Amino acid sequence: MAEAVIFWVCAAGAVATGVAVFRVDSMARATFALLASFVFAATPLLLLGLSYLGVLVILMMIMEMVVMAIFMIMLMMNPAGLMPMSMVHNRRGSLAIAVGTFVVLGAGVLLVDWPQRAGTPPEDVTFALGEALMGSHMLVMLVIGLGLFATIVSAVVLAHPRGRYDRFGDDLRGRPADDPIRGGVGR
Amino acid sequence: MTLQAFLLLAVALLAVGLYGALSQQSIVMIMMGLELMVNAVIVAGAAFWFFVSPAQPDGQVVVLVAVTLMAVEMAMGFAVAIAIFRSGEIDMTDMAAELRD
Amino acid sequence: MTPVGQGAVWTVLLVPILLGGLALGGASFARVLDARADGRRVTGAVLAAPLSATGRLLVQQRRAVVASDRLLARTGVVLVPVAAVLAALVVPWGNVAASDLSVGIVWFNAMEVVTWAALWMAGWGTNSVWGLVGGYRFVVQGLSYELPHMFALITVATGAGSLRVSDVVAAQDGLWFVVWMPVAFAAFLISALALSFAGPFDTATGRDVAGGVLAEHSGVDRLLLLAGRWLLLAAAAAMAVALFLGGGSGPLLPTWLWTVLKSAAVLGLLVWLRSRTATLRMDRFVEVGWMVLIPLTLLQALVVAVVVLR
Amino acid sequence: MDLMRWSTPRVLVVPVRAGRAVRLDVERLMRERGWESAASPADADLLVVCGTPDADTGAAVDRVWNLLGSPRARADIPVRHGVAERLDRARAELGDRPGRPSGRTSGRRRPAPGDRPDDSDDDTRTDHDGDVAGLPMAERAPDRDGLTLDRLHLTLGPVLPDWPAGLVVRLAVQGDVVQTAAVEVWGEPGGRWDGPPAAAALDSLARLLSVCGAATATRRARRLRDEVLAGSADPAALNRFARRLRRSWTLRWATDGVGRLDGRHGDLTGDATQRCRRWLDVVAGSPPVPGEDRTAAVLTALPGLLEGQELATVRVVVASLDPDLESSGTGATS
Numbered sequence: 001m002a003e004a005v006i007f008w009v010c011a012a013g014a015v016a017t018g019v020a021v022f023r024v025d026s027m028a029r030a031t032f033a034l035l036a037s038f039v040f041a042a043t044p045l046l047l048l049g050l051s052y053l054g055v056l057v058i059l060m061m062i063m064e065m066v067v068m069a070i071f072m073i074m075l076m077m078n079p080a081g082l083m084p085m086s087m088v089h090n091r092r093g094s095l096a097i098a099v100g101t102f103v104v105l106g107a108g109v110l111l112v113d114w115p116q117r118a119g120t121p122p123e124d125v126t127f128a129l130g131e132a133l134m135g136s137h138m139l140v141m142l143v144i145g146l147g148l149f150a151t152i153v154s155a156v157v158l159a160h161p162r163g164r165y166d167r168f169g170d171d172l173r174g175r176p177a178d179d180p181i182r183g184g185v186g187r
Numbered sequence: 188m189t190l191q192a193f194l195l196l197a198v199a200l201l202a203v204g205l206y207g208a209l210s211q212q213s214i215v216m217i218m219m220g221l222e223l224m225v226n227a228v229i230v231a232g233a234a235f236w237f238f239v240s241p242a243q244p245d246g247q248v249v250v251l252v253a254v255t256l257m258a259v260e261m262a263m264g265f266a267v268a269i270a271i272f273r274s275g276e277i278d279m280t281d282m283a284a285e286l287r288d
Numbered sequence: 289m290t291p292v293g294q295g296a297v298w299t300v301l302l303v304p305i306l307l308g309g310l311a312l313g314g315a316s317f318a319r320v321l322d323a324r325a326d327g328r329r330v331t332g333a334v335l336a337a338p339l340s341a342t343g344r345l346l347v348q349q350r351r352a353v354v355a356s357d358r359l360l361a362r363t364g365v366v367l368v369p370v371a372a373v374l375a376a377l378v379v380p381w382g383n384v385a386a387s388d389l390s391v392g393i394v395w396f397n398a399m400e401v402v403t404w405a406a407l408w409m410a411g412w413g414t415n416s417v418w419g420l421v422g423g424y425r426f427v428v429q430g431l432s433y434e435l436p437h438m439f440a441l442i443t444v445a446t447g448a449g450s451l452r453v454s455d456v457v458a459a460q461d462g463l464w465f466v467v468w469m470p471v472a473f474a475a476f477l478i479s480a481l482a483l484s485f486a487g488p489f490d491t492a493t494g495r496d497v498a499g500g501v502l503a504e505h506s507g508v509d510r511l512l513l514l515a516g517r518w519l520l521l522a523a524a525a526a527m528a529v530a531l532f533l534g535g536g537s538g539p540l541l542p543t544w545l546w547t548v549l550k551s552a553a554v555l556g557l558l559v560w561l562r563s564r565t566a567t568l569r570m571d572r573f574v575e576v577g578w579m580v581l582i583p584l585t586l587l588q589a590l591v592v593a594v595v596v597l598r
Numbered sequence: 599m600d601l602m603r604w605s606t607p608r609v610l611v612v613p614v615r616a617g618r619a620v621r622l623d624v625e626r627l628m629r630e631r632g633w634e635s636a637a638s639p640a641d642a643d644l645l646v647v648c649g650t651p652d653a654d655t656g657a658a659v660d661r662v663w664n665l666l667g668s669p670r671a672r673a674d675i676p677v678r679h680g681v682a683e684r685l686d687r688a689r690a691e692l693g694d695r696p697g698r699p700s701g702r703t704s705g706r707r708r709p710a711p712g713d714r715p716d717d718s719d720d721d722t723r724t725d726h727d728g729d730v731a732g733l734p735m736a737e738r739a740p741d742r743d744g745l746t747l748d749r750l751h752l753t754l755g756p757v758l759p760d761w762p763a764g765l766v767v768r769l770a771v772q773g774d775v776v777q778t779a780a781v782e783v784w785g786e787p788g789g790r791w792d793g794p795p796a797a798a799a800l801d802s803l804a805r806l807l808s809v810c811g812a813a814t815a816t817r818r819a820r821r822l823r824d825e826v827l828a829g830s831a832d833p834a835a836l837n838r839f840a841r842r843l844r845r846s847w848t849l850r851w852a853t854d855g856v857g858r859l860d861g862r863h864g865d866l867t868g869d870a871t872q873r874c875r876r877w878l879d880v881v882a883g884s885p886p887v888p889g890e891d892r893t894a895a896v897l898t899a900l901p902g903l904l905e906g907q908e909l910a911t912v913r914v915v916v917a918s919l920d921p922d923l924e925s926s927g928t929g930a931t932s
Binding site for chain 3: 911914
């Protein structure tokens, strides 16, 4: 009973804050509304016994949203939402598509005859996940790792304006690096 | 709590995210929409794991992949946003369309 | 040593009390160090200064700058002490933990990251340049200490073979983790100071930015931020005891008392460290965090992993 | 509720040019009584003006005074006579006040632009599209990383803790990186410093240490300064202090490579670390390098040193140069 109450409160909270993301004027509030939505959506995961994944989602999303807040301030005009403004296009069409999707998928959810539950959760869910990633699902782990690595490299390449030739000179012998601010290691 | 309840939550989040991703002009806001959609995948994956095949770890793996996907999407999104912004002070998709010329 | 167990529900209420006591002790100790540097005599008033300062902030007027985002600012302010108490839920006091989660270490980490969002909101919400600068200075700091911090936690979890804090304490029955994970311990202490924006890591609230995040907060708001900072430091000190210093193990005295004593010692060390150092500039520390601390902690994790597998 | 009487007040000290003697007295009394120095108006409940401010500075002080939350008290101390009594009176006033005047717990004021010390006057803003709640919006300008980002205007001084009296620096910042800087001097100078050079060095050092976040060393520097002024300083203690600071690597980290000046600047040559070392030499007993008054040269060099730096660095640069406007004859410039 208590679990059901928590679930429905969190579900309502997740959707409400999710809607708020696109309704508030302030970008700062939008970012933290999205964060609230993630936290609300992660709580049901904890109810299912997925404590590791639930806490992981909360942990990651806080960090992501705070970084997002910084980019938001850098890139957006009107980040504080001091002046009401609208930055939407094709609002009616998007709304129709979104509502249509919800109706169709929602009907599917209620009408489809879902399979019966097979088996019970293992004793230690987190351990089972780790074993799967290091055993039967090793490929997933490899792809995740490589994907993240590729992301780091390509994100830095895309975002950074100065390569090592700019920093160390044409023959890469310039020491120390020609950076606007020196680091702490003293290179 | 039933599978249907969880899936309804997932579908609702997906719809909200879809609306955001389709309607917003700002790159950052579009990314917020995408994040909401991935969040729906997380909820659905966890629900399928618990209510359909808790003995298998596949549902958990799906959630983990979705979380990773979110991180990758964020990093790449911001890198691209910075690169576009650098090339011409643009932070909206409609303006980026002009880059094609 | 008796294994750590899950406490009754009412033990949750003990957490803020114990944590608050530790935090008050730490704050008093800091005042004593201040008084000695000033050349004043250490009197009862100096020891009670944190309490009287609390009273002063309780009656002080709260203020808000025009066009500030009060919702975000107040949320952030409240979240700081709340995050500290939530993080301390998994810390075992002797052989009772208020909530011995199976993923206690990850929980601690997640709650401590809540401060990132909280400080950001508290700084941004005041619509002041100082607050804004303080807010994102803390994020830069977070990005530089967080990975070494996580690797230190992972090292401990690897050594114990579990993410449950009580298992970590139990695994130190023979040998404290600090003995064979000194690098992880050092990285944890550094990040303990950094996560509570104290001492050499107080760029977010530095005097060079007129108090940064704190600049525009007065009255109860300021009290919550300052108290939250001390609670965070106390929580990190208590966690260091559970993770590296054998929890409540020790001769003669009851285990809970040993935990408190060790936590007080770690807290005292941290307070003394913060009084001895100048603020670390973040443009310098970022590079040290990424180029020195991350490789070192990774190496430490590798060593521990090899020892465990052998 | 007599909580205010029980606790020690937090004091926002406003240094005014020609008010050095008063400031030194105030800081000594604060230290002896354990009164803390506030970092911002929100932090303070006691405003102490050391000296007689000119019209501009006075107006700025009044604006800051309006930002203090109640209970609050103010002490204007024009001359050195009776400093302790004036502080006592302000303190008593603070204790007598009921905590919440007129029943308002959260004052939401609507300041004019420039009301906050961190807010610039309107005339420094050139192009803004609109304004919100009386405050202009941020504008954009290119930055050092090749991005065009919002920039804000920020005025440092004249009311700012650990800041040279009379100095006002107007900045345009992006994030916390300074784009442009302009220097002004407010008020009239007083007489030359006739105290021992070690006390002057310790006074400057205390400001630098405070800005670098070395709180305990700041307290020790102020204490030693007062002892030198009182003639009761122990040379061994001074030596120990200088030696310890020379060894501090966190301090070196904060000052290394900051605000580098070339050889034409006499005893100001080098970076903040070298200037700090020279002060430490004077503290340890070596005579100060004689030379002409370099305040004018510092003010000329300052904008170039500040542009492209971060706010933290700006404070360290200014504190390490510590232009002596209190005794220098440099008039109002901009």
